[in-house]
Amino acid sequence: MPNIIATAEAENTGEAYTTTLQTNRHMLIADEPFDLGGQDLGPAPGDFLCMALASCMVITLRMYLTRKGWEISWIKAKVNLVKSTDNAAGNNIFYCSVSFGEKLSTEQREKLCKIAKACPLHRLLNKPSDIITLLD
Template sequence: MPKIIATAEAVNTGANYSTEIKVHQHQLLADELAEAGGTDTGPAPGDYVCTALASCKVITLRMYVQRKQWKVDTIKVKVDLVKGDQMPSGNNTFFCEVTITGELDDSQRARLLEISKACPIHKLLSKPSEIVTIMDGM
C-alpha cells in the first residue's frame, strides 16, 4: 500500500450538518453556516482546506527562518478560496496573503515569498488530484 501522508475521519449522527472529525488524537467539528442550512458549530469543509494551506505555509516559513536564524516575530497567512465559476480562468483559486513582521530586507522578503510557495500543501493543491471513493459492504 502507498504511504499515507494525512488522514481524517468524519462522522455525522443526524445533527443536521454538524460533523465530528477525528484526526489522530484530535477532535474537531465541521458544519455549514446558518445561511447554508447548518448551525455554524464549526468551520465549513472548504474552510478546512484553506486552514490546511494557510497553516502549512506558516509552518514552512517558520522552519525556514529558524534555519536561517532570521529575526522574525510573526508570520501570518490569510487564504481565501474562490470557486472556479467565479473566476475568468474557470479554475478554483486560492488567494494567499503573507504578512511577516521582523527584521527583514527586501531580498529576504522575496525569498520568503518563494519559500511559501514550496510548502507541501501548496504543491499538493497545485497538481491534479484523484479521489477514490468506495462504499463499505459493496
Template sequence: MPNIIATAEAENTGEMYTTTLQTNRHTLIADEPLDLGGQDLGPGPGDFLCMALASCMVITLRMYITRKGWEIGRINAKVNLVKSPDTATGANTFYCSVSFSEKLTAEQHGKLCKIAKACPLHRLLNRPSNIITLLE
C-alpha cells in the same frame, strides 16, 4: 501499502450538518453556516481546506526562518478560496496573502515568497489529484 501522509475521519450522526472530525489525537467539529442550513458550530469544509493551506505555509516559513536564524516574530497567512464559476480562468483559485511582523530585507522577501510557494500543500494543490471513493 502507499505512503499515507495524512488521514482524517468524519462522522455525522444526523444532527443536520454538524460533523465530528478525528485525526490522530485531535477531534474537531465541522458544520455549515446558518444561511446554508447548518448550526455554525464549526468551520465548513472549505474553511478547513483554507486553514490547511494557511497553516502549512506558516509552518514551512517558520521552519526556514528558524534554520536561517532570522529574527522574524509573527507570520500571518490569509487564504481565500474562490470557486471556478467566479474566476476569470474558470479554475478554483486560492488567494494567499502572507505578512510578517518585522520588515523584511529584499533578499528575505524574495526567498520567503519562494518558500511559501514550496510548502507541501501548496505544491499538492497545484497538481492534479485523484479522489477514489468507495462505499462500504
C-alpha cells in the same frame, strides 16, 4: 501499500450538518453556516481547506526562519478560495497573502515567497489530484 501522508475521519449523526472530525488524537467539529442550513458550530469544509494551506505555509516559513536564525516575531497567512464558477479562468483559485512582524529586505521577501510556495500543501494543491471514493 501507498505512503499515506495524512488521514482523517468524519462522522455525522443526523444533527443537521454538524460533523465530528478526527485525525490522530485530535477531534474537531465541521459545520455549515446558518444561511446554508447548518448550526455554525465549526468551520465549513472549505474553511478547513484554507486553514490547512495557511497553516502549512506558516509552519514551513517558521521552519526556514529557525534554520536560518532570522528573528521574526510573527508570521500570518490569509487564504481565500474562489470557486471555478466564480472566475473567468475556470479554475479554483487560492489567494494567499503572508505578512511578517518585522520589515524585510527585498531579497528576504523574495526568498520567503519562494519558501511559502514550496510548502507541502501548496505543492500538492498545484498538482492535479485523483479522488477515489468507495462505499463500504
